[in-house]
Amino acid sequence: MEILELYNYWVFAILLMIGFYAVTAKLNLVKKLIGLSLFQSAVFLLYISMGPVEGGTAPIFHADVTGRVFSNPLPSVLILTAIVVGISTLALGLAIIVRIKEAYDSVEENEIRELDRQ
Amino acid sequence: MSVEAYHLAVLQVVVPLLSAPFVVLLRPRGLAWAAASAASAMAFAIAVSLTAGVLSGDEYRYAVGGWAAPYGIEIRVDALTSLLLLVVTGASLVALLAGRRSLDVDIDDARQPLFYGAWMLALAGLAGIVVSADAFNIFVFMEVSSLASYILIAAGPNRRALPATFKYLVMGTIGATFYLIGVGLIYMMTGTLNLADMAQRVHEVADQRPVLAAAGFIIVGLALKAAVFPLHAWLPNAYTYAPHAVTVFLAACATKVQIYVLLRFDFLVFQGNLPGHEFQFSHFLMPLALLAILLASGVAMMERNLKRLLAYSSVAQIGYIMLGVSLLSATGLSAGIIHIFNHALAKGALFLAVACLGMHIQGLRLGDLAGAAKRMPWTMAAFVIAGLSLIGIPGTAGFVSKWLLISAALAEGSLGIAVVAVVLIGSLMAVVYVWRVVEAAYFQSPQAGSPEGRHEAPPMLLVVTWAAVLGNVYFGLAPGLPIKLSQAAAASLLQHLP
Amino acid sequence: MTVFTVFFIIFLLTLMVITALAIVQTKNLFAAAMLSGIFSLMSAMIFFLLDAADVALTEAAVGAGISTVLFLGALALTAENERAGTAGRAAALAVVTVITAVLVYATFDMPRLGDPNAPAQLHVAPWYLEKTPEYIDVPNVVTAVLASFRGYDTLGETFVVFTAGIGVLFLLGKAPVGQPKVSPAMTFAGKTGLRHYQIPRVVGRLLIPFILLFALYVQFHGDYSPGGGFQAGVIVAASVVLYALLEGEEQARQALPAWLLRLMAATGPLIYGFTGVACMLLGGNFLDYSVLAHDPVHGQHYGILVIEAGVGVTVTGVLISIFHSFAARGAK
Numbered sequence: 013m014e015i016l017e018l019y020n021y022w023v024f025a026i027l028l029m030i031g032f033y034a035v036t037a038k039l040n041l042v043k044k045l046i047g048l049s050l051f052q053s054a055v056f057l058l059y060i061s062m063g064p065v066e067g068g069t070a071p072i073f074h075a076d077v078t079g080r081v082f083s084n085p086l087p088s089v090l091i092l093t094a095i096v097v098g099i100s101t102l103a104l105g106l107a108i109i110v111r112i113k114e115a116y117d118s119v120e121e122n123e124i125r126e127l128d129r130q
Numbered sequence: 131m132s133v134e135a136y137h138l139a140v141l142q143v144v145v146p147l148l149s150a151p152f153v154v155l156l157r158p159r160g161l162a163w164a165a166a167s168a169a170s171a172m173a174f175a176i177a178v179s180l181t182a183g184v185l186s187g188d189e190y191r192y193a194v195g196g197w198a199a200p201y202g203i204e205i206r207v208d209a210l211t212s213l214l215l216l217v218v219t220g221a222s223l224v225a226l227l228a229g230r231r232s233l234d235v236d237i238d239d240a241r242q243p244l245f246y247g248a249w250m251l252a253l254a255g256l257a258g259i260v261v262s263a264d265a266f267n268i269f270v271f272m273e274v275s276s277l278a279s280y281i282l283i284a285a286g287p288n289r290r291a292l293p294a295t296f297k298y299l300v301m302g303t304i305g306a307t308f309y310l311i312g313v314g315l316i317y318m319m320t321g322t323l324n325l326a327d328m329a330q331r332v333h334e335v336a337d338q339r340p341v342l343a344a345a346g347f348i349i350v351g352l353a354l355k356a357a358v359f360p361l362h363a364w365l366p367n368a369y370t371y372a373p374h375a376v377t378v379f380l381a382a383c384a385t386k387v388q389i390y391v392l393l394r395f396d397f398l399v400f401q402g403n404l405p406g407h408e409f410q411f412s413h414f415l416m417p418l419a420l421l422a423i424l425l426a427s428g429v430a431m432m433e434r435n436l437k438r439l440l441a442y443s444s445v446a447q448i449g450y451i452m453l454g455v456s457l458l459s460a461t462g463l464s465a466g467i468i469h470i471f472n473h474a475l476a477k478g479a480l481f482l483a484v485a486c487l488g489m490h491i492q493g494l495r496l497g498d499l500a501g502a503a504k505r506m507p508w509t510m511a512a513f514v515i516a517g518l519s520l521i522g523i524p525g526t527a528g529f530v531s532k533w534l535l536i537s538a539a540l541a542e543g544s545l546g547i548a549v550v551a552v553v554l555i556g557s558l559m560a561v562v563y564v565w566r567v568v569e570a571a572y573f574q575s576p577q578a579g580s581p582e583g584r585h586e587a588p589p590m591l592l593v594v595t596w597a598a599v600l601g602n603v604y605f606g607l608a609p610g611l612p613i614k615l616s617q618a619a620a621a622s623l624l625q626h627l628p
Numbered sequence: 629m630t631v632f633t634v635f636f637i638i639f640l641l642t643l644m645v646i647t648a649l650a651i652v653q654t655k656n657l658f659a660a661a662m663l664s665g666i667f668s669l670m671s672a673m674i675f676f677l678l679d680a681a682d683v684a685l686t687e688a689a690v691g692a693g694i695s696t697v698l699f700l701g702a703l704a705l706t707a708e709n710e711r712a713g714t715a716g717r718a719a720a721l722a723v724v725t726v727i728t729a730v731l732v733y734a735t736f737d738m739p740r741l742g743d744p745n746a747p748a749q750l751h752v753a754p755w756y757l758e759k760t761p762e763y764i765d766v767p768n769v770v771t772a773v774l775a776s777f778r779g780y781d782t783l784g785e786t787f788v789v790f791t792a793g794i795g796v797l798f799l800l801g802k803a804p805v806g807q808p809k810v811s812p813a814m815t816f817a818g819k820t821g822l823r824h825y826q827i828p829r830v831v832g833r834l835l836i837p838f839i840l841l842f843a844l845y846v847q848f849h850g851d852y853s854p855g856g857g858f859q860a861g862v863i864v865a866a867s868v869v870l871y872a873l874l875e876g877e878e879q880a881r882q883a884l885p886a887w888l889l890r891l892m893a894a895t896g897p898l899i900y901g902f903t904g905v906a907c908m909l910l911g912g913n914f915l916d917y918s919v920l921a922h923d924p925v926h927g928q929h930y931g932i933l934v935i936e937a938g939v940g941v942t943v944t945g946v947l948i949s950i951f952h953s954f955a956a957r958g959a960k
Contacts, residue, residue: 017740023641025731029724030648035300037720039712042657042703044300046664049695050648052307053671056687058314060680065749066742070679071757071769072853081744083679084753085769089778090266091683093785094310096858097273099690100792101303103950104277106702107799108284108296110957113706115289120712124293140914147787148901151894154794194780196916200752203780244798251791258784270784274791281795318738321751335747343734
């Protein structure tokens with residue numbers, strides 16, 4: 013049990029930074045977006061890790077609820093919204109990349125910058 | 131307060147939000163624009179009546195869904211909120227009225243309903259951020275407004291609008307996600323999302339590391355979205371390549387709304403709870419603000435593209451706002467806050483004049499402006515007056531904020547002298563970059579082959595531009611309303627300090 | 629949580645880090661898109677083990693389903709391989725190191741996973757658990773919070789989806805100037821789909837009615853079990869993607885024409901928003917469903933039913949429109 017107690021949060025930090033690295037350092041625009049969605053997914057883990065209560069179950073009241081322990085519903089609600097925001101950003105970002113490809117015939121940041129300098 | 135007035139706070143968001151799907155469905159040419167303008171005018175009217183209510187001492191608190199905070203989401207309107215609402219809805223209305231003709235050129239008929247729908251969503255998102263009193267709800271509306279503004283910027287006629295939008299999308303998402311991480315960490319330590327409730331509960335855990343990390347993430351994330359130097363990299367190209375009307379709208383209010391969230395969050399939740407936070411805040415922001423004023427003005431002095439010149443000037447002006455705020459005194463804060471209003475007036479008027487120029491001049495490099503004063507005398511006269519307001523000449527709105535800023539700085543002793551020096555140098559630099567435009571338009575002879583004679587912008591655009599210019603003069607001579615609002619706002623922010 | 633669950637979570641988390649590293653490392657973007665689908669499936673499993681069943685369902689449908697489809701659609705129109713490598717690697721690594729250090733430093737004061745006395749479990753959350761049976765009376769507390777207590781957030785979320793739909797239609801709606809190259813990877817953009825492959829076609833066609841039925845179940849059973857309008861919309865969209873794969877893009881377009889999708893995308897948010905306005909007209913606050921019926925609890929039921937329908941219609945309309953926009957761009 014001991015090791016799990018903070019392991020979630022460390023993995024959150026590592027995933028966040030892997031995503032961040034891909035967004036900032038990669039030159040390919042699609043790869044940047046993949047990194048960006050990784051970056052956003054890491055945050056889901058942060059929130060969801062706040063949910064569970066020792067000995068609890070998902071907060072759905074089926075039969076007799078007396079004496080049972082339930083986990084926190086709020087992080088789930090917030091992350092449902094965040095997932096939707098993530099996919100919306102992704103869709104819009106990909107549409108922009110498609111247009112960039114049509115306008116510049118490239119999806120590499122350095123090549124686009126080069127073309128703009130002319 | 132009457133029942134209608136009670137609902138006004140939520141209607142400020144609901145009216146533009148629900149008008150968006152209607153606008154998207156409107157087919158015939160021009161109808162989408164008309165509907166968007168009507169909704170925008172209604173939003174402005176709501177903002178005006180909210181402001182009138184705030185000035186007469188009303189406090190608007192609204193429990194959405196009937197669920198009281200902290201269980202439900204709360205909406206609040208006070209002096210600072212109403213000032214921002216005036217700026218946001220006013221900028222949208224002015225830009226829509228002015229922009230019709232130039233947007234007709236940039237965006238084909240079939241896509242206009244989508245474009246104006248996105249505009250309404252951007253407006254609703256910004257208004258939603260401003261009125262919300264819930265940390266997570268702010269994130270949701272931040273995303274509505276950001277996604278919508280990406281669409282608006284990508285509509286720019288030049289292909290460079292696309293990479294500019296992509297950069298904005300990436301950096302905007304990083305900023306919003308940082309904010310979300312910060313909110314999550316605070317929720318972890320306090321169990322609440324309501325800002326006022328957070329302010330009370332964070333006190334007990336103020337020395338815990340997650341709260342300190344949260345403060346860092348929230349400040350950096352919002353600074354990125356607000357284009358606070360040196361996190362402004364997305365701004366110049368986004369403003370330069372957006373359609374002119376969009377630049378008018380976003381330059382006047384988008385970054386200011388993020389600054390507003392930063393102020394609200396920091397003063398309400400962190401200042402007064404986290405020991406020593408006010409000094410960290412001040413010591414972190416003041417050098418950045420000073421650098422922003424000097425370096426961004428310097429870049430603007432060298433810039434040859436008119437719109438990018440004004441965009442860099444915006445980065446410098448954000449510096450003035452942050453400078454006033456970082457002084458942490460009542461006068462300093464109200465100077466920063468009033469500059470949100472005054473800079474929106476000045477920069478809005480300048481970009482409107484750019485929109486006028488853009489009707490007949492392609493490219494908008496300074497070299498292309500040669501002879502513009504002869505062809506478009508009214509436009510250039512408007513540009514000059516708005517430019518004077520940007521510099522801060524007495525009699526214009528810009529002077530009021532500079533004056534307040536200097537008097538706030540002088541109260542700080544020896545440090546204040548250095549701050550005053552930077553403000554004065556920054557203003558001189560503004561003189562230089564505004565002069566470069568004036569010189570090109572008034573004193574350079576047009577290239578051979580360019581059309582002769584007067585050729586002004588469309589009347590509607592010109593009228594709106596002049597209305598904005600006269601607004602600069604009016605609020606320079608009679609600054610009572612913004613001063614009253616910003617002083618009330620500063621007082622309510624400072625009451626949280628120990 | 630049993631010891632077995634704990635080890636399984638640790639195993640999955642470690643695997644996620646490895647997958648994330650592989651995503652960054654690979655030059656093949658197709659592989660990166662697939663790996664990020666796998667990454668999402670693994671997060672969905674972890675969310676499920678951490679008692680967030682609704683999130684798990686959504687993450688599986690969105691992360692592994694819709695976003696993979698979008699990536700494939702976009703890759704077919706752009707490039708399958710990364711050309712250039714990285715720039716500013718040292719600076720990026722420096723920033724990454726600093727932020728990681730801050731985060732790990734922060735973790736040591738964090739409440740441990742599952743701690744029943746963590747602040748997050750003590751303030752607002754127990755109120756939702758306690759009051760839901762009384763005020764809303766639906767078994768799934770996540771639905772109660774999502775649709776009613778924080779229904780204004782969900783309204784915003786619906787408009788985020790709507791905005792994305794407008795954006796993709798705006799950006800990709802107009803025909804491109806040149807003729808873009810079509811990659812063979814874009815099979816679903818083909819005119820005929822898999823019509824010549826009998827087995828997938830027959831099996832697939834058999835599946836579609838069941839998928840739609842499942843979507844309806846998820847839509848209307850969200851009060852009782854994980855699910856709701858958003859998940860249902862995603863599942864309907866997935867069935868249309870499958871149909872397009874089997875019968876070709878043209879057929880799918882005829883079954884659900886563009887104008888209808890656009891109407892759905894715009895009507896959904898209106899259904900949601902005007903439910904809120906109706907509450908105002910009946911004397912309540914915006915989105916206060918209690919006033920919709922004589923009995924406030926019934927009012928909440930009606931309200932939740934209607935707004936979930938609004939969300940479902942929005943998501944269906946928007947996602948299918950987005951899919952068509954990408955696919956049609958390739959077919960030209």
